[in-house]
Amino acid sequence: RKEVEQDPGPFNVPEGATVAFNCTYSNSASQSFFWYRQDCRKEPKLLMSVYSSGNEDGRFTAQLNRASQYISLLIRDSKLSDSATYLCVVKGHGNNRLAFGKGNQVVVIP
Amino acid sequence: NAGVTQTPEFQVLKTGQSMTLQCAQDMNHEYMSWYRQDPGMGLRLIHYSVGAGITDQGEVPNGYNVSRSTTEDFPLRLLSAAPSQTSVYFCASSTGAGNQPQHFGDGTRLSIL
Numbered sequence: 001r002k003e004v005e006q007d008p009g010p011f012n013v014p015e016g017a018t019v020a021f022n023c024t025y026s027n028s029a030s031q032s033f034f035w036y037r038q039d040c041r042k043e044p045k046l047l048m049s050v051y052s053s054g055n056e057d058g059r060f061t062a063q064l065n066r067a068s069q070y071i072s073l074l075i076r077d078s079k080l081s082d083s084a085t086y087l088c089v090v091k092g093h094g095n096n097r098l099a100f101g102k103g104n105q106v107v108v109i110p
Numbered sequence: 111n112a113g114v115t116q117t118p119e120f121q122v123l124k125t126g127q128s129m130t131l132q133c134a135q136d137m138n139h140e141y142m143s144w145y146r147q148d149p150g151m152g153l154r155l156i157h158y159s160v161g162a163g164i165t166d167q168g169e170v171p172n173g174y175n176v177s178r179s180t181t182e183d184f185p186l187r188l189l190s191a192a193p194s195q196t197s198v199y200f201c202a203s204s205t206g207a208g209n210q211p212q213h214f215g216d217g218t219r220l221s222i223l
Contacts, residue, residue, distance in 0.1 A: 004152070008150075034211055036211075041147070041198055041217075042216070042217070043200055043214035043215060043216050043217050044153070044200070044214050045214070046211040046212075049211065087152070087153075089211075097143075097155060097158065097168070098143075098155070098212060100145075100152040100153040100154075101152055102150065102151060102152040103152065
């Protein structure tokens, strides 16, 4: 089983709609979780960290489910500029090694 | 602050050539790492360093060497380039503390002919 798994999509989303996707991780000892955004093979950029209680940043909401070992990202009121690949990133306990998923490709359609 | 700076941005090599990809950060980060990204695959860790003088292998270290003589610099060396090393290479750094994310450079697009 891969350390971090994501459904690559693409997720075709009408502008203004809501889209959500999950990422599963295999290491139950994982401590830190992030969503990164990557545009057209440019460098990944941090979108948001994911906290145990869930957290929101504007139109973006992230959730963590430790029991089922997945994190989720929800985007409300999708904008054309949200078109990108969203990478799920998991950091192990006691080290700084990050495990990356392959990414969820989101295409917002006018 | 420049953040994480990678050079060159693009490079074409012939099979068997060697070269060094440069990475420098000005944030006094202890942790630095190199990844490669190939189509349809996630970022894969090549080598990483938790501080000056300390390096370790990641997931795909074969064919690459690294050194960390200073906190700021973490060069990646290709010993004898092979077509399988055609990829986009990203360098990243972080403080290494707790829930802190990594900062990425702009990447080096490398083609091996």
